[in-house]
Amino acid sequence: MSVSSARPTSRLRRTLVAAATATAVLALAACGSDDSADDTSGDSSSAPAAEAGAFPVTITGALGETTIDEAPERVVTLGWGSSDIALSLGVVPVGIETDAWAGDEDGYQPWFRDAVEEQGAELPTTIEMYPELDVEAVIALEPDLILAPQSGLDQATFDQLSEFTNVVAYPEGPWITPLDEQVEIAATALGVPDAAQPLLDEVDTTLADAAAEHPEFADVSVAYVASQELGTLAAYVPGDPRVDMLTGLGFQLAPSVADLTAPEGLFTADIGLENSDVLSDVDVLFTWFNDETEQAATEAQPLFASIPAFASGAYVPMVDRQLGMAVTVSTPLSVPWAIDKYVPMISEAVAKVG
Numbered sequence: 001m002s003v004s005s006a007r008p009t010s011r012l013r014r015t016l017v018a019a020a021t022a023t024a025v026l027a028l029a030a031c032g033s034d035d036s037a038d039d040t041s042g043d044s045s046s047a048p049a050a051e052a053g054a055f056p057v058t059i060t061g062a063l064g065e066t067t068i069d070e071a072p073e074r075v076v077t078l079g080w081g082s083s084d085i086a087l088s089l090g091v092v093p094v095g096i097e098t099d100a101w102a103g104d105e106d107g108y109q110p111w112f113r114d115a116v117e118e119q120g121a122e123l124p125t126t127i128e129m130y131p132e133l134d135v136e137a138v139i140a141l142e143p144d145l146i147l148a149p150q151s152g153l154d155q156a157t158f159d160q161l162s163e164f165t166n167v168v169a170y171p172e173g174p175w176i177t178p179l180d181e182q183v184e185i186a187a188t189a190l191g192v193p194d195a196a197q198p199l200l201d202e203v204d205t206t207l208a209d210a211a212a213e214h215p216e217f218a219d220v221s222v223a224y225v226a227s228q229e230l231g232t233l234a235a236y237v238p239g240d241p242r243v244d245m246l247t248g249l250g251f252q253l254a255p256s257v258a259d260l261t262a263p264e265g266l267f268t269a270d271i272g273l274e275n276s277d278v279l280s281d282v283d284v285l286f287t288w289f290n291d292e293t294e295q296a297a298t299e300a301q302p303l304f305a306s307i308p309a310f311a312s313g314a315y316v317p318m319v320d321r322q323l324g325m326a327v328t329v330s331t332p333l334s335v336p337w338a339i340d341k342y343v344p345m346i347s348e349a350v351a352k353v354g
Helices: 017-031 082-088 110-119 135-140 155-162 179-189 193-213 241-248 273-281 292-299 308-312 321-329 334-350
Strands: 057-061 064-068 075-077 095-097 125-127 145-147 221-226 234-236 268-270 284-288 315-318
Touching: 057 179, 064 155, 075 082, 082 110, 082 179, 110 334, 125 135, 135 155, 145 179, 179 193, 193 334, 221 241, 221 273, 241 321, 273 308, 284 308, 284 334, 308 315, 315 321, 315 334, 321 334
Parallel strands: 075 095, 075 145, 095 125, 221 284, 284 315
Antiparallel strands: 057 064, 221 234, 234 268
């Protein structure tokens, strides 16, 4: 997806939710024009002041080209992370994808709900995305922008939605957009491109601070694997937020997984449980499970149990769905919510590296 600014490197941040939002809002106020939108009430999103010359802007992605003529006021976010990023950039969406896997009883991820309530804003409408997107619910919200840079939006749905409003999807392929590009795309679409870099710079600084607090993470090799179905084993590849968060904390990807690439539309590369011995170069093994029953079944497999990092206890299994999703999306809102729970789990595993 082409935009005017240079592509930064992947970043994550650790800050308080309120501070994250406040920093973005202050940055927008400093660089925006004098014509700010009305405050959010009911079902309309907030709209920060657009930077001078920000519109019109054309964003070209894998599914098509979108030209946005003026600052969006009613934003719907789909996929992973875009609701958090929009909020960090000063926009409360009118609609977001519901999270039926890790969300609360209303479908909101807790860090997002916390941030919206911290602002005293109205929570957006939640929209079903699976097994298929509720297009009528999206259209009923009358958005002037649909933001979905980290999503599985297909061409037919993109085209259908584009008949009604501006749609910005992913730059290269579904589910493979790094956080830095997500932020850059969102900031450009919202008319505040200069706000992206300060947000990402803060992420760099705070993540570096976390790494400095844990020098024992340096030079330790890691792999983040998926083995939810019996007999299978795959590894998350570089560029996936789970992996990028670990390398940002000072870890090194094990050579066995460092050069793997995922097929289009996926973020894992198949290893095969029969080849689990290739992970003998992994100091700390990371994975996740839907529940404890699935965890027990996977860990009972002899080939999985034979992975040295698992056998030594240098192993971080994620069963907490909310924490798992926070790490999965790794946004400026989810990381500070997750980090104080996640780092102690990691430290305990690192202590068991032989």
